[in-house]
Amino acid sequence: MPIDILYQLNGKIIVGLGSLKYLKDIVNKLNPQKIGIITDSNVASIYRDRLIQIIKSIGIDAYIILRSGERVKNISTATRIWKILIKKEFTRESLVIGFGGGVIGDLTGFVASTYMRGIHYINIPTTLLAQADSAIGGKTGIDMDGKNLIGTFYIPNAIIIDPIFIETLSTKQLANGVSEIIKHGVIASNSLLKMLENHHEKILGKDLSLIEKIIKSSIKIKLNIISRDFRERGIRRILNLGHTIGHAIEKATEYRIPHGEAVSVGLAYASKISEVILGFDETDRIMGILELFGLPTKLPVKPYRLIDLMKLDKKNWRGKITLVLMRKIEEPVIKEFTEGEIRKVIGGING
Numbered sequence: 001m002p003i004d005i006l007y008q009l010n011g012k013i014i015v016g017l018g019s020l021k022y023l024k025d026i027v028n029k030l031n032p033q034k035i036g037i038i039t040d041s042n043v044a045s046i047y048r049d050r051l052i053q054i055i056k057s058i059g060i061d062a063y064i065i066l067r068s069g070e071r072v073k074n075i076s077t078a079t080r081i082w083k084i085l086i087k088k089e090f091t092r093e094s095l096v097i098g099f100g101g102g103v104i105g106d107l108t109g110f111v112a113s114t115y116m117r118g119i120h121y122i123n124i125p126t127t128l129l130a131q132a133d134s135a136i137g138g139k140t141g142i143d144m145d146g147k148n149l150i151g152t153f154y155i156p157n158a159i160i161i162d163p164i165f166i167e168t169l170s171t172k173q174l175a176n177g178v179s180e181i182i183k184h185g186v187i188a189s190n191s192l193l194k195m196l197e198n199h200h201e202k203i204l205g206k207d208l209s210l211i212e213k214i215i216k217s218s219i220k221i222k223l224n225i226i227s228r229d230f231r232e233r234g235i236r237r238i239l240n241l242g243h244t245i246g247h248a249i250e251k252a253t254e255y256r257i258p259h260g261e262a263v264s265v266g267l268a269y270a271s272k273i274s275e276v277i278l279g280f281d282e283t284d285r286i287m288g289i290l291e292l293f294g295l296p297t298k299l300p301v302k303p304y305r306l307i308d309l310m311k312l313d314k315k316n317w318r319g320k321i322t323l324v325l326m327r328k329i330e331e332p333v334i335k336e337f338t339e340g341e342i343r344k345v346i347g348g349i350n351g
């Protein structure tokens with residue numbers, strides 16, 4: 001499959017097997033004053049040799065390895081990185097490269113966008129979730145009280161998406177990424193959903209050409225939506241399908257449940273609520289697809305706990321809770337609920 005070159009505003013997205021080879025050229029063109037790489041301990045050990053190769057080929061001034069997992073996505077890690085960059089005399093003409101999953105991407109993007117009001121940034125996502133979803137769209141962030149409550153919109157100079165990294169993901173991590181791809185299918189592409197339904201075994205078996213195909217299709221769906229509403233004032237909100245409940249689950253379980261799994265439960269509940277409110281009639285199909293990938297569909301916490309946390313969601317407006325629901329596949333609808341209404345509808349659903 002050919003390597004695709006896509007654009008979001010003035011940032012390049014290079015997608016396809018082998019795309020990592022473009023890194024050196026991109027860095028040369030940027031000609032940064034200093035270069036830092038940020039990754040996590042898991043990725044640093046799995047990709048030790050590849051990272052050494054990269055470091056040799058572009059030459060770096062700071063190599064920052066964080067603990068892996070959502071819990072580092074906070075202000076103290078951001079502060080630690082800012083301090084390293086200051087100490088190493090990074091200027092506005094410097095570059096940071098994020099090399100890892102969605103946590104590394106969100107955090108590196110946040111640091112890049114705030115250090116000296118914004119420095120060069122390249123994102124190399126290495127999980128399916130990050131390649132098919134989180135690296136796209138320019139959202140950066142850290143968690144504080146609620147999920148991603150502090151953050152910026154910042155477009156990297158380049159995003160290099162090489163599906164070769166999927167080879168080392170566990171089945172659980174792979175499924176975690178499929179959850180966001182299912183979301184894109186439900187929102188905008190029945191044919192993507194069919195591909196997931198018909199080829200789940202090959203996808204779980206890490207057939208890289210098929211995985212490349214679903215990544216590309218997922219990216220195109222997201223780019224199409226964000227090109228119409230970059231700052232999420234309108235249509236982009238549909239990308240939050242499953243996320244109001246998902247984020248509340250992550251927070252309630254102190255991030256022990258990974259993002260994609262929390263979104264999976266969120267998708268299951270969004271379907272059930274859509275059935276009650278809008279007569280959506282494909283709940284069984286959605287639940288079936290989630291289950292094909294071994295993704296969870298049941299709430300891991302009591303509904304009342306969840307509703308308290310849903311009130312903290314960024315999308316809420318005028319004291320109401322906003323949910324993305326489905327009238328049909330490819331027909332998302334944004335609805336606002338009072339706390340009482342949401343308690344009634346979630347309380348009435350059998351987990």
Ligand SMILES: NC(=O)c1ccc[n+]([C@@H]2O[C@H](COP(=O)([O-])OP(=O)(O)OC[C@H]3O[C@@H](n4cnc5c(N)ncnc54)[C@H](O)[C@@H]3O)[C@@H](O)[C@H]2O)c1
Pocket residue numbers: 040041042043046068069070073100101102103104106126127128129130133134135136137138139140148165166168169170173176258259260
């Ligand atoms: N910015 C956005 O638009 C957006 C969208 C969706 C999700 N997110 C964020 O993304 C994060 C979740 O991303 P994630 O699921 O990638 O989490 P993650 O970054 O924690 O990665 C998951 C695990 O996979 C490991 N890993 C990474 N690459 C690997 C590889 N190639 N092989 C083996 N292991 C590898 C990591 O070390 C980590 O342990 C959440 O913080 C979520 O809020 C952001």
